[in-house]
Amino acid sequence: MKKEINPDTSSLKLTTARKAILEILHHSKHPLSYEDIKNSLLMDKATFYRNIAKFEEEGLIDSFESSDKKRYFELRKSPHAHFICKVCQKIECMNLPCTFEMEAYTIENVIIKGKCPHCR
Amino acid sequence: MKKEINPDTSSLKLTTARKAILEILHHSKHPLSYEDIKNSLLMDKATFYRNIAKFEEEGLIDSFESSDKKRYFELRKSPHAHFICKVCQKIECMNLPCTFEMEAYTIENVIIKGKCPHCR
DNA sequence: GACTTAATTGCGACTGAGTTGCACAAAATT
DNA sequence: AATTTTGTGCAACTCAGTCGCAATTAAGTC
Ligand SMILES: [Mn+2]
Ligand SMILES: [Mn+2]
Ligand SMILES: [Zn+2]
Ligand SMILES: [Zn+2]
Numbered sequence: 579m580k581k582e583i584n585p586d587t588s589s590l591k592l593t594t595a596r597k598a599i600l601e602i603l604h605h606s607k608h609p610l611s612y613e614d615i616k617n618s619l620l621m622d623k624a625t626f627y628r629n630i631a632k633f634e635e636e637g638l639i640d641s642f643e644s645s646d647k648k649r650y651f652e653l654r655k656s657p658h659a660h661f662i663c664k665v666c667q668k669i670e671c672m673n674l675p676c677t678f679e680m681e682a683y684t685i686e687n688v689i690i691k692g693k694c695p696h697c698r
Numbered sequence: 699m700k701k702e703i704n705p706d707t708s709s710l711k712l713t714t715a716r717k718a719i720l721e722i723l724h725h726s727k728h729p730l731s732y733e734d735i736k737n738s739l740l741m742d743k744a745t746f747y748r749n750i751a752k753f754e755e756e757g758l759i760d761s762f763e764s765s766d767k768k769r770y771f772e773l774r775k776s777p778h779a780h781f782i783c784k785v786c787q788k789i790e791c792m793n794l795p796c797t798f799e800m801e802a803y804t805i806e807n808v809i810i811k812g813k814c815p816h817c818r
Numbered sequence: 819g820a821c822t823t824a825a826t827t828g829c830g831a832c833t834g835a836g837t838t839g840c841a842c843a844a845a846a847t848t
Numbered sequence: 849a850a851t852t853t854t855g856t857g858c859a860a861c862t863c864a865g866t867c868g869c870a871a872t873t874a875a876g877t878c
Binding site for chain 2: 642643644645647659661664672674678679680682683684685686687688689690691692693694695698
């Protein structure tokens with residue numbers, strides 16, 4: 579029997595490396611960078627980034643760049659904005675709907691930067 | 699007579715390099731990266747980035763990172779969000795107020811990513 | 819104007835997150 | 849089992865941005 583991550587749409591094999599990445603993202607309350615998790619990973623960083631790219635193509639995860647020049651990854655869930663503190667760099671998932679009146683645009687990602695309650 | 703960029707708060711000398719950067723930013727309708735303007739600049743890129751850092755300390759300009767891993771700069775004006783198209787990478791200043799209910803947070807920057815009217 | 823000095827600059831070397839080429843390994847297909 | 853496709857480790861690479869340092873320049877004082 580073929581083991582796949584998303585049998586309906588995907589042709590990705592469910593490898594040890596992929597399971598490890600998805601497992602870690604699954605257990606995190608906020609987006610993570612490669613730096614954040616490299617010590618928990620046995621795979622090479624090229625493998626990590628290549629799998630991240632595949633996951634993103636499949637719509638399994640989302641990512642964005644922070645002000646620290648790193649990319650942050652999380653499993654795709656219901657759309658929500660992210661807050662990045664410019665002082666402590668902490669990233670938080672914000673569960674406010676924040677609708678914009680931008681008819682002609684497709685919004686995929688909202689990032690709010692500023693100072694968190696601790697840092698201001 | 700002392701020539702300063704912002705006589706009240708700044709100790710920055712008004713050099714040719716600084717005038718050139720501010721002049722270019724002043725005439726742009728949207729944020730620019732170093733890449734965007736390097737051909738119009740005579741200064742070294744180290745000089746450019748060092749001056750950008752000073753301007754930012756002084757609150758003269760704002761910046762943010764796009765998905766293309768470049769930083770974009772613009773003169774500080776009335777607060778507004780930016781839209782970045784994930785397909786064509788075009789950056790637009792959005793003049794919608796978009797208020798969030800985030801009492802304890804200080805919002806300095808809002809970036810919306812998605813697909814622009816042309817690309818979706 | 820000429821003199822002084824701290825701020826600014828150009829240059830080249832460096833950094834570090836992310837990417838790529840390639841040969842080898844593991845699945846899947848026949 | 850042989851072939852084809854997909855995934856992996858390793859090392860080399862890319863490229864926006866940074867840094868150390870010696871040379872230059874803006875601005876204050878005479
Ligand atoms: Mn989130
Ligand atoms: Mn703007
Ligand atoms: Zn903070
Ligand atoms: Zn577009």
